[in-house]
Amino acid sequence: MALVVYNSLSRKKEVFTPINPPYVGMYVCGPTVSGESHLGHARPYITFDVVYRYLLHLGYKVRYVRNITDAGHFEEEGREAEDKISKKAQLERMEPMELVHKYTSLFHWAFRKFNTLEPSIEPTATGHIIEQISMIEDLIKKGYAYEVNGSVYFDVAKYAEGHDYGKLSGRVIEDLLETTRTLESQEEKKNKADFALWKAAPPKHIMRWKSPWGEGFPGWHIECSAMSTKYLGSYFDIHGGGMDLLFPHHESEIAQSTICNSHAPVKYWIHNNMITINGRKMGKSYNNVIRLTELFSGNHPLLTKAYSPMVIRFFILQTHYRSVLDFSNEALEGSEKGLRRLFEAFEILNSLPGGENREGTAKELDTKINSTLDELPTFLDDDFNTAKVLAAMFEIVPTINSLKEKIIPVDALSSKTIERLKNDFHVYLEEILGLKNEWEVTGAFKGVMNLLASIRKDARSKKDYYTSDKIRKELAELGIDMKDEKDGNVSWGLR
RNA sequence: GGUGUUGUAGCCAAAAGGUUCAGGCGCAGCUCUGCAAAAGCUGUUAUAUCGGUUCGAAUCCGAUCAACACCUCCA
Helix, strand or coil: CCCCCEEEECCCCEEEECECEEEEEEEEECCCCCCCCHHHHHHHHHHHHHHHHHHHHHHCCCEEECCCCCCCCCCCCCCCCCCCCHHHHHHHCCCCCHHHHHHHHHHHHHHCCCCCCCCCCEEHHHHHHHHHHHHHHHHHHCCCCECCCCCEEECCCHHHHHHHCCCCCCCCCCCHHHHCCCCCCCCCCCCCCCCCEECCCCCCCCCCCCCCCEEEECCCCCHHHHHHHHHHCCCCCEEEEHHHHHHHHHHHCCCHHHHHHHHCCCCEEEEEEEECCCCCCHHHCCCCCCHHHHHHCCCCCCCCCCHHHHHHHHHHHHHCCCCCEEHHHHHHHHHHHHHHHHHHHHHHHHHHCCCCCCCCCCHHHHHHHHHHHHHHHHHHHEEHHHHHHHHHHHHHHHHHHHHHCCCCCCCCCCCHHHHHHHHHHHHHHHHHHCCCCCCCCCHHHHHHHHHHHHHHHHHHCCCHHHHHHHHHHHHHHHCEEEEEEECCHHHHHHH
16 A cells, blocks of 8 residues: 655645655755744644654655744734844843744754654755745846835735635635735735735834845745755755644745746645644633643643653554644543553563464454554555554564463464564654653663562562562662562562 | 634544444443452443434434634734
8 A cells, every 4th residue: 555645735635756756855845943943833843753654664765854944923913013033032131132042942952852753954944045035036136025114025916917826725805915904015016915024123123134234134934945946956845833824924935936936835734733622722812831841740730740752752653643632631531542552552562472482372363453554554544544554563462461461372373473563662662653662771770679569479479478568669669660560570660 | 793613422532425433531230359559341422402305314404502713922
């Protein structure tokens, strides 16, 4: 079966065929580093991390570009044009670049914890002012952009004469041009639908660059066009981002690039859906933002406890990326328990003897396990259905646990199947879904714990329940649980 | 007002015209057990409402209601 992806442009699932195999170019809109990342930001970067990992798994040579928006966009024409980043910097008495650096570091820190792979290139907007300026010059030369008072705008009406502006987002160009909204500083534009490519910087504006039109700063959409073209070429495979970027951001990107390169820039547009909280999108205006630092620490009124990055990752992957994911404390608690159950089974699996070429005694079960494993790649091929992959793995968990409890005889499965289970769990859980066992303990700590476990075992066999209970009770207070197995052995684990 | 999406059991959530079924969490019962925990088994079995198409619909069509998103910085 071939990989099929949902293309926002055609609104259909399409077979994924790279433009230039085995190479795949993927661009994902990265964070604006004017503030701390929140739970909502986790979704696209985790979603596209899995896309990246799966493409690599399939053997593609992927160049994954994810930008850092550090130029500080003006807040659009509605409000007074201003630089978000420099405004915040004044409040915090920081240099804009200092602020940008702080939040970039924080972003990297959080997403390392989420176990996302680093992109191949992580270009910054401020590092590509020259590319953006030359793209704007090209647009002016071709007659699709015009300068007014040191600002440059894209002429949407002109573009719409020969192209379909609104194709990606389902907008109707007439509606966009006829919108009755009156916005400030609109008088510079020929049409209300026009968008800024370059904005003249007001005197107090700190972030500013020289340009053919005077000092100013780039418009919002041009950076992604400039950087994606530079690093992936004028026509590349995948462009990803949140659904909220469909319009106007991605629509405008298409328009700019189409004029500069004489053809559309992207083959497959992939958009992830939003995370809602109590049915509402997370956003500053709703006052319901949970920052990642608050999530990891549990320090937030909506949270009863801290949640680890892996639990969040698992929580996100339990839902298909194009569905809305509704957040609640209860749902996260469920995810935490589920993830733990999965990894405990994986640990048990790894301790099962494989080795010698043994036939399984339970043929039917053996076949069933193998056919479940056969399905895993088909789920991912179907537009990255991580939810189904996880569900299928959960279906195998009772079998693994039963093998350990000897409810099912150890030789029920063939050694080949056991080896395959070990391998597939590793590949799907760790390599593709990027999940990690956070409760795993190694080194001296592990040795000490095993020693305590064996002391408890001895004590129990002598019916010295004072000692055995003391060990269990005091470890429990430290957050370590001891469990007695059927065979008299004692196992343990971090809570 | 325009555009689009969604409505699945206590909660999260998958699937999408047809046999048994998603899956996770929770809850209940049983088994195991020095106690406990875990585990296993069983149960909790749903498709917003009203019509229509069909031999058959959660799935297709229409209407209604509700919610959400985008149209403005936003993942």
